[in-house]
Amino acid sequence: MSKEFFAAALLAVLLALSIWNTSEIQKICDGIGSLVNGSADAAAEGDWEESRQLLEKAMKLWKSRQGYTGVVLRHTDIETLTDDFYELTEHIYTKDAPAARAASALVLEHLDSIRKMESLNMSSIF
């Protein structure tokens, strides 16, 4: 019977880990998202220095969690978002406001897509 208890415990652990993972991914995406939003707002106001600093913070946060995201996210999603970050950085450095706005929207869109994919709802399950 111990094997069956182990199996039931394993199911409970997997369920708990799944729920924790969902909230962790949301937390990462929300954290990065708010920094990218702040960076986009600063760029819109012409404060390029503030925009650059916020974006660097966002990138740092994204890279610091890649040990975890590399285990739970598809590698193509990680690579796409990293590429989007580099593109946004380029536009912030060159102070190209329309391109920076578009690139920010792309980063936020990909973050939203990752958040949706990992959240437990009907559209992500089916």
Next chain:
Amino acid sequence: MGVSFVRTIIVFVLLIVSIRIMGKRQLGELEPLELVVAVLISNLAAQPLQDTGTPLIYGVVPVLTLLACQLVISAVSVRFPRFRRVVSGKPSILIDNGVIVQREMKKCRLSVDELYVELRINGVTDISQVKHAILETDGTLSVLPYSKFSPATPEQLNISAPDNGLPVSVILEGRVMRENMRLLGKDDKWLESQLRKHGVHSPREVYLLSVDGSGNIFYAKKEGMA
């Protein structure tokens, strides 16, 4: 990860229901639960191996989920027969007291030809000899002939039949099984005498040499040996 977990459970339940609806004939000597796990595990494990861009956890979580579900459902099935009937179904009596139960045949989508095939597999050529034929939950057919057509046992014939016990291999494909020899209480001298008796000089020339509990020896020489 959460999506993989929930998806696995949904597909698992869906497959069990589908296989139960398909009926016992599709099972091929596996219970529905075992078949579902066997079918799913191989595919799930292969996916992250083929695509290195997919994290291993996408294969590990579903496999562990299936394993745990299978163990839990098996345990619940043992405890609650009614639940077991839901998951595995119940045996179908196709021939009852010599009468073909046509309603059950229809329910199992089994033709008379197919019933004959199953009976022949069970060594029965005359359907009138069968008292009961039961299609088990794993898709195999159990055939119980009338007692007058059943093979007579030594007890019925009043003769003694020695119980020879389990045969133990002493030489397997040229290799001497020392542990088995020790269990049988045989030594190298005995082995040499057996080899001499069969006209060989070395264990390497022997494919199989086994001894049963009564000391009966089975010997097979390796092919291609002079």
